[in-house]
Amino acid sequence: MMHGHEDHCDVLVVGGGAAGLVAARVAADALGSRGVVVLVERMTRPGAKLLLSGGGKCNVTHDASPDRLLEKGFGRTRERRFLRTACYAYTADDLRAFLAGYGVQTVVRADGKVFPASAMADDVLDALMSGVRHAGARVVTGTRVLELFDTGEGYLAGCGAVCFRTRKVILATGGISYGHTGSTGDGLDMARSLGHSIVSPGAALAPLFLKPLPGRSLAGKVLRGVVLHVTCGGKTVKAFGDILFTHKGVSGPAVLSLSRDVAELYGQGKDADVSIDLFPRLEHAGLEARLLDYTVAHGARQLSRFLGEESPLPAALVPFVCRRVELDGALRLAELQRSDRRRLVACLKRFLVGKVVSVPLAAGEVSSGGIPLQEIDPGTMASRISPGLYCCGELLDYAGEIGGFNLQAAFSTGWLAGTSAAASCQQDA
Ligand SMILES: Cc1cc2nc3c(=O)[nH]c(=O)nc-3n(C[C@H](O)[C@H](O)[C@H](O)COP(=O)(O)OP(=O)(O)OC[C@H]3O[C@@H](n4cnc5c(N)ncnc54)[C@H](O)[C@@H]3O)c2cc1C
Incomplete structure (x- = not known):
């Protein structure tokens, strides 16, 4: 039951992360004076996860054509196929041109990762926020959307003391990890209440906690260019790269990359043995x-x-x-x-x-699971279940590799959701 002050808008964006900030900007740009766009963010400042990204340096995207980016960044065909239209609609070059327009030059590393030349995530967030402001979207911070109702003519979003009556909603609440950034999975509950089925969230790009512990003296030590093997229930998954020993087990690029597969295998309740091939180039x-x-x-x-x-x-x-x-x-x-x-x-x-004791979801740079891709139109990011609802970013059931792929996917799906929601408003009018 909603009470309190009622506010009106045409497009309500729920969540001010990478996806929501782009969605709000392009929706406001497209609607201009013909519609009101409001972005609601539960934290006092949007973009908390963006600020953590790339260790604060923000690996904002990957320098590659859309097809190559999808091939390098997304191991699963279903996810690549789903993200294709969005990644063509808003490319890594588009993002870099947008940032340059706000004075944020970017640099490409030899491995293709793109960072702001200043190596400061703050600069990226400032540009995204300026874009939202210039487009004329209203940003409401410190306000958490608690419930979402389909009224038949639009949606009612309850935020405690205030509620928003809106024609379109863009859900951009992120995944479920690093909960202190605000991404605790609220959007999944709202999507479920509107009829979506949810794929259980799982860890991805996460460390592996092990037993027995590799040894205190090893914490912080790195193995370079090795192959990590994880064997579970007769199945082995492996990844090449660097491994970092931690106080609780192992992390580092090879571990993060394999963690989603390990979480899925380990989740079946079987023992998972972790071993390392220290000489992968020799039989x-x-x-x-x-x-x-x-x-x-x-x-x-x-x-x-x-x-x-x-x-x-x-x-x-x-x-x-x-x-x-x-x-x-x-x-x-x-x-x-x-x-x-x-x-x-x-x-x-x-x-x-050692043996895996946990693949901690909360410590994953991204989470897998979320809104099933088949319930979203990949050409518009519109819900196939609840008309007028659009979904973008990490709350969708995809998870990319390390390298700027997750942020690009959030920006691209956000761009498509914002553009489509605005176009749909104009069609209704
Ligand atoms: C430590 C770390 C490092 C990373 N480094 C990189 C990197 O270098 N490159 C890369 O590509 N990816 C990186 N990622 C992943 C990347 O940051 C995410 O995939 C991306 O930010 C997801 O964007 P999003 O907009 O979908 O969600 P989020 O950025 O999680 O934003 C969701 C927003 O919604 C808000 N919200 C949630 N619920 C509500 C509600 N009920 N009401 C109102 N607001 C709500 C949240 O507060 C949050 O601000 C990293 C992640 C972490 C945790």
Whole structure:
């Protein structure tokens, strides 16, 4: 039941993150004086998650054509297909041109990641906010939309003391992670109340918490260019990249990239073993041959020196490997028996780190799950269930890789939702 002051608008955007800020700007731009656009944000300032992104430097997008961006950033065909129209409608170049228009130059790193030249997420947020203001949308902060009703002629959005009567609603409330930024999944409850089915949220781009813990002395140490394997219920998923040891387990690009698959496998209630191939470019036989060659050349050197020089192991991990294969690091390579060598090679190719105890949803840079893609028209971001409702950003059931893909998806779907909601208002008129 709604009470309190009633306010009116044509398009109500719920959530002032990357998607909502773009949606509000383009809807207000398109409607001009013909309609009122209001953006409601529950936090005192919009864009809290954007400010955290890229460690505060904001990896705002990826320098690639829309097709290439989708191919690199979204592993699942269904998600790539869904996002295609949006990513063509509002491209990485469009975003960069918009930012440049507000004085925010961007730079492309060798790996394709795009950052503001100032390396400050604040600059990106300021540009987005200026865009919203110039377009004439009203921003209401510190106001949480608690419920949404379809009135038949539009929607009523209840925010406690105030409610908004609106013709169109754009839901842009984000995923469910880093709850202190305001993204706690409210939009999913509202979408459910309007008839949408919700895919259970899961962790993505999240660390893995392990048992036993890899060891306190390892926290903060990085392994570069290795392959992470996670085996669960007879199925193995793997990812190449860097791994960071943490106080609770492992993180880093390879772990984050694999976490969504791990969460899905592990969620089936089975044990998940985490191991690392420290020499992914060599097969067992190749690695053994390399060890033998090294031994022929430097037989008097100690095992620990070989591991320190020839493997990606940080010094702190060398004793762990030696202990695992029950060999003294001070042993001279020439003294290694054939069986020792075999054991060592097997360990280096599959260094068991521990078992997964959690893939924490709250610590994921993004969450998977949300509003099912088949319930949204990919050409407009309009709900197929509740006419007049548009959905964009991370509350949709997609999750991209690290590299600027998630923000670009939020900007692109936000752009399409804002444009379509405004066009639909004009058609009604
Ligand atoms: C630590 C971290 C680092 C990241 N780094 C990057 C990166 O470098 N590059 C990249 O591409 N992606 C990155 N991401 C992911 C990216 O930030 C998100 O995918 C993106 O911000 C999602 O945008 P969104 O607009 O859909 O949702 P959000 O940014 O989560 O915005 C949703 C907004 O809705 C508001 N809201 C929620 N419920 C209500 C309600 N009931 N009423 C009113 N307002 C509401 C919230 O307060 C929030 O402001 C990172 C994420 C994290 C957590």
